[in-house]
Amino acid sequence: MAIIGPVQQKNMGPPHSRIDGRAKVTGAAPYASDFAVGRPAYAYFVTSSIARGRITGFDMAAAGQVPGLLDILTYETMRGAVKKPTFFAGGGYAGTTIRPLDGPEIFHDGQIVAVVLADSYESAREAAYKVKVTCQAEQPAATFGSAGATTEDAADAKGHEDPAVGDIAAGLAAASATVDADYATPTQHHNPIELFTTTCAWTGDKLTVYEPSQIVHGLKHGVAEQLGIPPDHVRIVSPFVGGAFGSKASVTPRTALAAIAARCLGRPVKLVLTREQGFSVATYRAETRHHLRLGADADGKFTALSHEAWEVTSRPDSYLVAGTDTTARLYACPNVFTKVHLVHVDRNTPGFMRSPPEVPYLFPLECAIDEVAEKLGLDPIELRRRNDTMKEPIGGLPYTSRSLMECFDQAAESFGWARRSAAPASMRDGDWLIGWGCASTCYPTALAPATARVILWKDGRVKVETAAHDLGTGAYTALAQVAAERLGVPVGQVTIALGDSDLPPSPVAGGSITTASVSSVIAKACDAIRAKLGVNDSALIDPGIRVAGFERLGVALVQEYAEFAPHGAKPEGIDKLYAGLSTLKGGAMLEDRIQYAFGAEFVEVRIHARTREIRVPRVHGAFAAGRIVNPKTAHSQLMGGLIWGVSSALHEATEMDLGTARYINDNFADYLVPVNADIEDVSVILVPERDTQVNPLGIKGLGELGNVGTNAAVANAVYHATGRRIRELPIRLEKLLA
Amino acid sequence: MRPFIFERATSPESAIAAFHADRATSFLAGGTTLLDLMKLDVVRPERVIDINALGANEIEISEDRLRLGASVRMADAEAQEELRRRVPMLTQSLALAASTQLRHMATLAGNVLQRTRCPYFRDVSWSACNKRLPGSGCAAMAGFNRQHAVLGASDACIATYPSDFAQALIALDATVDVVGRRGRRQLPFAKLHVPPGRTPEVETTLAPDELILGFEMPIEPWMSRSLYLKIRDRDSYEFALASAAVALEVDGGAVRQARIALGGVAAVPWRAREAEQALIGRVLDEASCQLAADIAFAKAQPREHNAYKPLLGRQTVARALLQAAAMEA
CATH class of the missing domain: 3.30.365.10 (Aldehyde oxidase/xanthine dehydrogenase, molybdopterin binding domain)
Incomplete structure (x- = not known):
């Protein structure tokens, strides 16, 4: 290569190697399921093997004989335990509004139908294999054109506005060359190397969740919503994430189940989904169809662009990406027509996947x-x-x-x-x-509101605290570079804490917004520190000047918390951020x-x-x-x-x-x-x-x-x-x- | 995974003695198939007998014969310089399989006994699989069958036989040494596997207590003109969509004998004997190679998603033959 x-x-800044690289390759960087919790029980999911229908019964006889089995949760005992979540793509937290273990109805293949709890992972898995679920299956709709699929205009379903300008028919008539063709893109899954894991531990009525996340404050509020407890009672710990690509941005039903299981058992619960289960418990890139017409005159100037598209989504949720917002605006063209449709089928709810x-x-x-x-x-x-x-x-x-x-x-x-x-x-x-x-x-x-706290010590050490996320992207390094440059210290003197909902909130690590949004707020906090010390941009590079500033103030450290709102942001952006919601602008x-x-x-x-x-x-x-x-x-x-x-x-x-x-x-x-x-x-x-x-x-x-x-x-x-x-x-x- | 009794055998005799017909028993060699399928709950042995210590890991190459012990790791056989030179088809079929890591674990006998990759077989949540649950039906028939067999399949099962190495063995007229309760026996490799017919759960002619000890085959000088061509979706670590093991004996420009075996397209290791016959006495050119390729797939029975396989298979055979023809003998 x-x-x-x-x-x-x-x-451009300097090409700095990852400050967390060594910890990662030596195994010292803790991923969510690496955190040790005392005497955990292990959860293993039983999932549906039909895509539509109803559960008619469970046979737990064989599973009940497995040594080490603690409990098996199903809708029969759990109905109503997980509260109705708000939909991520609709401004809430959850990747699906399908509530887990809430009833006998099956909405998609791979839906969680039972949670097996045992003293060891092996026992939980063995018992899960022995759970027999009987269902009454109905004919499901799989995709476009399947019997039973329902189509709706995205403008009706989501209030999406289809960008358009001019007269498409006239534009096509004026073209010297046209293309009129249908295109298709398939279902794809993120498949981050790190599986979807959750470890839940309660201390009294306070819950700590170790789970890889692209939005720890969102997960905190989403879990609180699903459990019906105050968000203040939930802490999310997710310092390192082994790939996400959108799949760890919205709350999955699994987290609430692990939390409830831990509460029922009175001990921590560890859950690691299998690769297979990740396909249906988390989200995916929706399958799409397109009808595109493009015309250009003899000089090659576009005269018309018509882009009509269809996207698959689940029965209950109207997940929409509507990339016509981009295709309509990418090139000069006087006549543009766009239209997007949602097609509801018996699938799990799709979601954001890298460049959705x-x-x-x-x-x-x-x-x-x-x-x-x-x-x-x-x-x-x-x-x-x-x-x-x-x-x-x-x-x-x-x-x-x-x-x-x-x-x-x-x-x-x-x-x-x-x-x-x-x-x-x-x-x-x-x-x-x-x-x-x-x-x-x-x-x-795009950018989103962000907050951060920066501490500068007299000896030149810097600490940056913000609940941003490094999904393997290099955010730790880039953000440390911003602070180092702004305060005039070497990158090696900067420590940086991310991925913990106890830290000041940062927006979702999605939409490619982290570096721009979080750098902006870190720079703002650094500028406030400099102002406090009474020194200009370049002066801090000289340790003598820095020390003089501290001596003038008579302190050992200067700490500044900052909030940043991007161009176009609404005033409530920071409040929403504290509620775990990212308001992307741009x-x-x-x-x-x-x-x-x-x-x-x-x-x-x-x-x-x-x-x-x-x-x-x-x-x-x-x-x-x-x-x-x-x-x-x-x-x-x-x-x-x-x-x-x-x-x-x-x-x-x-x-x-x-x-x-x-x-x-x-x-x-x-x-x-x-x-x-x-x-x-x-x-x-x-x-x-x-x-x-x-x-x-x-x-x-x-x-x-x-x-x-x-x-x-x-x-x-x-x-x-x-x-x-x-x-x-x-x-x-x-x-x-x- | 379900609990099982684990035992270690130190000789073929002790392995066989440990076998009890009343309990579902599996022999464990490299484990690259068995452990996967146990974790997936597809096979549920109550007793697992580790045969890694029983020997059978010799490689003997003489003037005119080759013997490969059953427990030889794929990577070790593949690394034999002399074999690479004298029977390139054989080492290529190994080198193009799986990944380096898997080839360091997987044994030769385990390789030829590996189970199909049919997704409906490997996932117990599918209720219809005649191979896994005899009489339950075949979900692949009307399902997603892009990778399935077009040769040697039946109305009960269209699963593809996955091994690459087996195609070299069947092409080279290998024999299999077997030992069991009733003693030792030798059988042609071509008689080891059985087509699915109405009993796809029966994959080989081995008795449950029988173990493969090794493979033996003649080596002739002309076999240096041989190769294994594997066509797949990505360049490594993937099963064949179609593959061809070919060897040619050419005399004065005309074919004296040809060996053609096909992978990725058939339900069992597959020798295209009629196609071989059609080449005898012919000069290898586009027309003769295409003819042989057509004959090889004359009886192909494609389904919805594998409709491309007969054509891909023919192109694979023709390409392999032409490449072999162009080799220095």
Whole structure:
């Protein structure tokens, strides 16, 4: 694997290695299930093997004989125990409003139907295997087109506004080249390496929950809501998270069950879901369908864009991502029409998964652009250049900064795009067909209110406390760098505490907002410390000046708590933050401007002329995201994103048995992700960019920028290699045979 | 996992003696299949006999014969330089299987006895699986059957036989040494597995108390022109969608004998004998290779999601034959 190392360029901080790296690779970093609690009992779930129907009975005879069994909880004893939760995507906490063990009704495959409690994990599992559940099954609807699926307009269901402008029919009529095609993206699961674990321990009426979380204050309030206890009685501990990607952002039903079990037993309870159970107890990326029409005039100017989409969701919950908010505004186009529908089926509720709206929605658009370019005889980069804009077309709002074409230019140069022969199936190496494709990538720059406490000691040590989260992204390091730079001390003198709901609240580690939002509040607290010490920006670098400041004040430490609210935030943002709710502001949702990060992704595929297996020897991406706090962790995030993008394009799909609406490949043997052998040259280019508006530090988030354009770049490369447009992901070899 | 009695055998005799027909008993070698299936509750042995200490881990290579002990680890067989040179098909079939870690644990006999990857078999929450619960039906038939067999399957079971190494063994006319209560016997590897028919729960001709001791096969000079081609969704650590083990004896440009075995597409280790016959006396070119490939899949019975397999299989066979033809003998 050839990796272009991250270097410090203009408007970038130093490429600092992870301050928690050593603790992680030596096992010293405690993940949630690593915390020792006294004499725990172990919980194991029994889950439903039908997707729709009712439980008609339990046979616990065999399970009851298992040595070490403590109890088995079912709806028969638990009805009403878990209170009705508020829905995360509707401004609440929970990833699903389906209450666990609340009745005999089955809403989806893999629904929790019993909690087995035992003295050991093995006993709990054995007893769970011996629980017999009888059900009366009804015919479930699995997906689009299934009998019983119901469709509703997202505008009705969620109050979603479909962005539109101009006259789409006139725009299409004026086009010299048009594409009118249907696209599909599959169900995908996050599959973080760290499983969904929960350990609950009560001390009196106070509950401590050790659980990997992307939003500890949200989990605190969500669990309190489900248990009907005051939020002050709940503490969440989650210092390290082994990957999340959205799956650990909303409260799952499991936490309340573990808490109730611990209360019933009078001892702590440990729960580790299996990989399989994670597929249905947590959320997933919804399957989508798209009908896209794109027209351009002879000069390559877009005249019309129509993007209609359908998203799968569960029966009770209207989870919606509606990426048309982005696709409608990405390029200059006078006539835009969009429409989004929700399709309710008998599945668990989907949820946020890395770049939730952008991944499924940019795929059709960026493929269609490739197709229009070919029809016009234009290079696909040139077509994008002709439609590049500093003003989004729906409301005419200005982009705060936009380096899309700089990214294309740098990535194209690195990739060697100029050597591409434009005709499909025209590049070949022996038996291997070669294809080169590219696509834009983008991600909204949002921020949310955040709080932090910073302490500076006279000797130059710094402590930062904020309930932000490091999901493996490098947040510990980037945030420490911000404090170190602001206070003029080496990074090694900064200790940083994250992932604990006893700390001042920070927003969800989602929407790529952590670095920008939390850096902003840390910088604010640092500035307050400097003001107290009466020194300007650079002066603190001199220890003598710092010490003099402390002596003047006659104190050993200076502590400052700060609150930050981003541009466009409502006054109640901080209160909501304390209630565990993150109010994201930015992207296309501002009244006066639009703010996005951009990039360009280039992919080479090699496809065997006979057997059609697809390999990806090269992926090059160039990205601009305002100020880069740490080019090294940023580089890793983007590289991981590109790899995930390849995975999404070629491998990842949660397969269903359509007759029963059940997941088939709910394990790591059958849910494919790339292995090392599949990933060769991944080159990440950081394009310097300065944005003076997005926030005082000029930071745009980039955690979700890397994997947005890759699906289309791969599909476009496959077309270039074979002359075949594959509009349904993932692209597997059978779609290229015959 | 359910509790079980664990015993260690130090010789084939003690392993067999430890076997009791009245209790569901499993022999444990590398454990890479058995432990998975026990954790998944798919197999529920009451007694597990560890056979890792009973020997049978010799590799003997002579002028014209090869013997591989049953307990030889895949990684150890794969690492034999001489074998790589003389019978590349054999070592390639091992090297392309699973992951390095698994190959260090898994034994050769365990490999050929590994159970199918059919998701309806490996997940006990599916009630219809004739292999797991005889007579319960086959959920894969109308379900998601992208990976399922198109050759040798039956109306009762369309599960694919998963091993790569077995395709090399069947192609090389290997024999299997077996020992059991009634003593030792030897059988052709091709007779070890049985097609599912109406009893897919019966996968081999081994008696429950019988153990494989080793594999033996002739090695001939022309077998250096052999290879194992494996087509799969990703480049490593994945089962075959289609694979072909091919060996060619070419004399003056014409095929004197050919061996073709197919993986990823059949219910049992699969030798394409009619396709082999069709090549004899022919020059290996696009037309003859395609002909052999067509014959190999003439009786294929695809289902909804594996409809691509006959075509992929034919392309795999043709590609493997052409690649072998281009090899230095």
